[in-house]
Amino acid sequence: MFNDIGPLELVTLVVLAVLVFGPDKLPKVIQDVTRTIRKIREFSDSAKQDIRQELGPEFKDFEFEDLNPKTFIRKQMENDELGLKELRNGFDLKKEMAEVTDAVHGRDTDSSASTSSTPSSGSGRGRVDMSKKPETPAAEDRPPFDADAT
Numbered sequence: 001m002f003n004d005i006g007p008l009e010l011v012t013l014v015v016l017a018v019l020v021f022g023p024d025k026l027p028k029v030i031q032d033v034t035r036t037i038r039k040i041r042e043f044s045d046s047a048k049q050d051i052r053q054e055l056g057p058e059f060k061d062f063e064f065e066d067l068n069p070k071t072f073i074r075k076q077m078e079n080d081e082l083g084l085k086e087l088r089n090g091f092d093l094k095k096e097m098a099e100v101t102d103a104v105h106g107r108d109t110d111s112s113a114s115t116s117s118t119p120s121s122g123s124g125r126g127r128v129d130m131s132k133k134p135e136t137p138a139a140e141d142r143p144p145f146d147a148d149a150t
Contacts, residue, residue, distance in 0.1 A: 021029050065071050
């Protein structure tokens with residue numbers, strides 16, 4: 001419940017509670033707070049039992065923690081029926097990004113040349129030339145006139 005409270009924060013809360021409520025009223029306040037928390041837990045447990053009874057035996061394995069989206073997604077990712085673990089383990093993002101970076105900078109990598117399945121139009125090694133080459137039109141060529149654009 002209080003997993004994210006450090007020791008210094010806990011000491012600060014105790015000192016603050018002593019200052020606000022006083023040493024004589026503090027035990028009574030702590031008892032009231034723990035009694036209230038206990039009643040809330042009992043109410044929550046009885047509500048969960050009522051919901052389970054209303055759902056019937058088809059939902060006997062139903063857990064309310066599964067309604068949390070993070071828990072639901074975590075359970076679905078751990079489920080290996082779809083083969084997601086193989087996909088996740090087979091994908092190396094750093095390697096893919098290095099290959100893209102090398103292709104952009106014009107460096108030749110052995111893995112990109114061997115795994116390239118698209119034939120390039122000008123080179124025999126299987127590399128794609130990604131550098132921009134300025135196209136210079138001939139002096140007598142005029143750009144095409146589009147009557148609908150004007």
